[in-house]
Amino acid sequence: MAVHVGALPWVPPFAQGNVRDLRVRWALEEAGIAYVERLVSVDDQKSAAYRALQPFGQVPTFEQGDMRLFESGAIVLHIAEQSEMLLPADAVARERAKTWMFAALSSIEPYLMHLAQIDLFSAGEEWAKLRRPGAIADIQKRFGELAKWLDGRNYLEDEFTAGDLLMATVLRIPRHTTLVEDEPVLAQYKKRCEARPAFKRALDAQLATFAKHEPKAAR
Amino acid sequence: MAVHVGALPWVPPFAQGNVRDLRVRWALEEAGIAYVERLVSVDDQKSAAYRALQPFGQVPTFEQGDMRLFESGAIVLHIAEQSEMLLPADAVARERAKTWMFAALSSIEPYLMHLAQIDLFSAGEEWAKLRRPGAIADIQKRFGELAKWLDGRNYLEDEFTAGDLLMATVLRIPRHTTLVEDEPVLAQYKKRCEARPAFKRALDAQLATFAKHEPKAAR
Numbered sequence: 001m002a003v004h005v006g007a008l009p010w011v012p013p014f015a016q017g018n019v020r021d022l023r024v025r026w027a028l029e030e031a032g033i034a035y036v037e038r039l040v041s042v043d044d045q046k047s048a049a050y051r052a053l054q055p056f057g058q059v060p061t062f063e064q065g066d067m068r069l070f071e072s073g074a075i076v077l078h079i080a081e082q083s084e085m086l087l088p089a090d091a092v093a094r095e096r097a098k099t100w101m102f103a104a105l106s107s108i109e110p111y112l113m114h115l116a117q118i119d120l121f122s123a124g125e126e127w128a129k130l131r132r133p134g135a136i137a138d139i140q141k142r143f144g145e146l147a148k149w150l151d152g153r154n155y156l157e158d159e160f161t162a163g164d165l166l167m168a169t170v171l172r173i174p175r176h177t178t179l180v181e182d183e184p185v186l187a188q189y190k191k192r193c194e195a196r197p198a199f200k201r202a203l204d205a206q207l208a209t210f211a212k213h214e215p216k217a218a219r
Numbered sequence: 220m221a222v223h224v225g226a227l228p229w230v231p232p233f234a235q236g237n238v239r240d241l242r243v244r245w246a247l248e249e250a251g252i253a254y255v256e257r258l259v260s261v262d263d264q265k266s267a268a269y270r271a272l273q274p275f276g277q278v279p280t281f282e283q284g285d286m287r288l289f290e291s292g293a294i295v296l297h298i299a300e301q302s303e304m305l306l307p308a309d310a311v312a313r314e315r316a317k318t319w320m321f322a323a324l325s326s327i328e329p330y331l332m333h334l335a336q337i338d339l340f341s342a343g344e345e346w347a348k349l350r351r352p353g354a355i356a357d358i359q360k361r362f363g364e365l366a367k368w369l370d371g372r373n374y375l376e377d378e379f380t381a382g383d384l385l386m387a388t389v390l391r392i393p394r395h396t397t398l399v400e401d402e403p404v405l406a407q408y409k410k411r412c413e414a415r416p417a418f419k420r421a422l423d424a425q426l427a428t429f430a431k432h433e434p435k436a437a438r
Contacts, residue, residue, distance in 0.1 A: 148270070148274070
């Protein structure tokens with residue numbers, strides 16, 4: 001049964017390569033599962049039909065017959081359960097990989113999204129200016145702890161898993177800063193994950209869709 | 220093999236009943252799995268030994284023989300996979316429940332933690348005062364969308380799952396406000412989840428530990 005992935009036709013350049021369907025595309029590429037894009041317009045996102053699929057009106061979504069899912073983390077987990085490329089067979093290694101999936105989304109991503117709110121969505125606002133140093137300090141603390149864990153390792157655990165896939169995409173969020181580059185261990189780790197052919201195919205697919213649907217006004 | 224759950228001996232009243240080991244205790248109670256507390260002092264949290272178990276120095280942790288996990292979401296998922304009380308047997312229902320686990324942690328919790336940062340950890344700071352209306356508006360939008368989904372339902376899906384367990388604990392975060400009560404559907408849903416005997420046992424256990432370890436200065 002065909003897999004359909006909900007994605008956006010176009011977003012402004014600052015968001016390209018970071019929209020969360022990238023995670024799902026990457027997981028599908030790692031697992032060797034073909035998929036079809038389901039492009040969702042801004043009007044679609046507001047429709048009752050779409051809200052029945054995604055209550056918050058966002059992307060990505062995943063549809064395969066009766067299986068209709070949302071949340072990039074849940075979709076990546078669902079795909080990962082079908083492929084040892086993403087979740088090892090060993091019971092302990094499997095649960096460790098899932099621990100890192102949640103760590104990426106709960107212990108790292110919120111700090112980076114807070115900075116994105118400050119720098120990208122509230123730029124110029126007084127609160128954003130006042131809050132920025134504290135937000136940066138929080139990220140530096142977390143990044144230091146993560147770098148300490150990763151020091152001497154290629155991946156979060158012995159081999160690449162869905163935990164690394166989510167962590168690497170999360171580390172892409174502050175690309176308008178040098179926060180990742182300031183921790184060489186993190187920068188090398190991110191580069192190692194992004195060097196995977198499956199990542200490149202996923203990124204190319206997202207960017208190709210945006211290029212195809214670029215509005216005239218943005219050219 | 221005994222299950223050990225990492226928890227804090229004491230926290231100030233504003234955090235009691237919201238520390239994330241509550242989620243793990245609740246899941247274990249639903250699943251009928253006995254556990255032993257492993258209390259972690261502030262000094263322990265900074266130690267290399269503890270950082271090997273939890274790289275960010277937080278609670279909860281889960282240990283059962285070789286299985287050593289962190290992240291409340293990952294631990295609840297690990298427990299849920301052992302009990303149909305938390306994850307139904309049907310393949311679609313099971314993945315839907317996991318979708319809601321991630322939705323609670325990624326699509327609702329960060330907005331509430333942002334408000335907690337503003338009201339509880341940065342109270343009186345100028346940025347917090349300026350940012351608060353925007354943070355409240357973001358929560359109201361999300362709560363409205365969630366209430367729309369829950370309207371006419373007892374739980375997020377047909378029956379109570381680990382998704383509801385996480386969502387209910389997330390909805391406890393803004394208890395210093397009336398944000399949940401302002402959406403009667405959400406308030407009733409939260410109450411329905413918290414009426415479960417397993418929740419009460421979990422909450423009582425966390426609070427009993429805090430009572431036992433209350434510092435003299437706080438009395």
